[in-house]
Amino acid sequence: KYGGPGPGSQVHVPMHDELDLSVVRLTEGELKAEVATALTGTLTVSMPGVSSWRPALEVPRSLGSGVVHLAFDADAKQNEQVARALREAYRTLKERGFEVLLETWSRELGKGIDDLLASGHEPTLLAGEDAHAAVNEIVVEATGVSRILKNAVRATELLAIEFPEPRWIVPGIIPEGTTILAGKPKMGKSWLALGTSVAVAAGGVALGTKRVERGAVLYLALEDNPRRLQSRLKKLLPGGAAPEGLELATEWRRLGDGGLEALETWLNTHPDARLVVIDTLAKFRAGQAGKNLYKEDYEAVEPLVELAADHNVAILIVHHLRKLGAEDPLDQVSGSMGLTGGADGALVLNRERGRADAYLYVTGRDIEEEKELALSW
Numbered sequence: 001k002y003g004g005p006g007p008g009s010q011v012h013v014p015m016h017d018e019l020d021l022s023v024v025r026l027t028e029g030e031l032k033a034e035v036a037t038a039l040t041g042t043l044t045v046s047m048p049g050v051s052s053w054r055p056a057l058e059v060p061r062s063l064g065s066g067v068v069h070l071a072f073d074a075d076a077k078q079n080e081q082v083a084r085a086l087r088e089a090y091r092t093l094k095e096r097g098f099e100v101l102l103e104t105w106s107r108e109l110g111k112g113i114d115d116l117l118a119s120g121h122e123p124t125l126l127a128g129e130d131a132h133a134a135v136n137e138i139v140v141e142a143t144g145v146s147r148i149l150k151n152a153v154r155a156t157e158l159l160a161i162e163f164p165e166p167r168w169i170v171p172g173i174i175p176e177g178t179t180i181l182a183g184k185p186k187m188g189k190s191w192l193a194l195g196t197s198v199a200v201a202a203g204g205v206a207l208g209t210k211r212v213e214r215g216a217v218l219y220l221a222l223e224d225n226p227r228r229l230q231s232r233l234k235k236l237l238p239g240g241a242a243p244e245g246l247e248l249a250t251e252w253r254r255l256g257d258g259g260l261e262a263l264e265t266w267l268n269t270h271p272d273a274r275l276v277v278i279d280t281l282a283k284f285r286a287g288q289a290g291k292n293l294y295k296e297d298y299e300a301v302e303p304l305v306e307l308a309a310d311h312n313v314a315i316l317i318v319h320h321l322r323k324l325g326a327e328d329p330l331d332q333v334s335g336s337m338g339l340t341g342g343a344d345g346a347l348v349l350n351r352e353r354g355r356a357d358a359y360l361y362v363t364g365r366d367i368e369e370e371k372e373l374a375l376s377w
Contacts, residue, residue: 215274297338
């Protein structure tokens with residue numbers, strides 16, 4: 001324990017051999033601290049409650065640490081008191097000269113620790129692959145690989161950073177991140193999305209000309225039933241076997257009701273994942289109150305943007321067009337500009353009913369030049 005008298009000011013420090021004390025992690029919850037320390041080799045200090053953040057700041061100073069990780073978990077995202085304490089700790093540590101990194105921890109962390117304890121493991125005795133599996137990739141999450149938030153960077157420093165090129169799922173059309181695919185009802189959106197999914201899962205060719213790299217794909221066909229989905233697959237794979245890397249679901253929990261957490265679990269268990277298709281957004285998003293349409297639309301895609309960035313995958317969100325046309329293709333997308341503004345890119349599919357040819361408008365943050373592709377069935 002470290003701190004003044006009384007349980008409110010005590011800080012739990014798990015002791016393990018061969019720890020690099022130049023880096024310390026601060027979080028809330030002794031069990032989570034034990035797990036993170038044992039599996040990552042970074043001393044993780046827990047504070048029992050938000051009132052103990054301030055005495056905990058003395059730990060890295062007394063240990064001579066130079067770098068401090070502040071760990072946001074699911075509680076910190078939802079609990080304003082915890083979030084406020086984290087912001088206060090961040091400012092104080094920066095003022096004292098520490099390099100401070102903010103981490104985002106998986107929502108599955110708490111469940112993983114519960115599973116670990118239920119299996120009879122003690123946190124201080126963690127070892128082997130069983131412990132790693134039980135805490136749902138805590139090694140990756142706790143070391144901040146997912147996304148580390150930092151202070152503003154100087155322009156000179158920014159220019160010196162070598163960023164990797166965007167990961168293209170379909171070259172020139174669908175990069176990693178979130179892309180909205182919008183079209184009128186019964187005009188081929190689902191065919192296009194399913195065909196792309198088959199191509200990526202097989203490592204074949206999308207849209208007849210775009211060779212794609214193989215990876216796991218999850219297709220949420222939320223407006224279909226298994227019989228209709230099977231029929232579509234047979235038409236796309238005449239005489240051929242379905243690729244092993246394609247998984248399909250016709251039912252999924254909604255956003256805000258465990259749907260996002262289920263997607264995150266699927267991605268954690270499929271490290272080779274490249275594409276997730278949500279068909280359609282209306283069947284996945286939470287209910288709309290109608291008070292602030294822009295805010296509600298933006299919040300419908302924002303968590304998917306973060307999820308795609310955390311896992312370097314593409315999330316293709318199938319949506320509808322307005323009944324009335326518009327000059328700007330993005331203005332044709334149903335809903336407010338919060339949808340297209342929140343997503344990383346947009347594909348707008350236009351086809352006249354009864355015709356075999358169509359046009360696909362392509363735009364996005366990683367699309368250097370907007371374009372319109374002529375398609376045929």
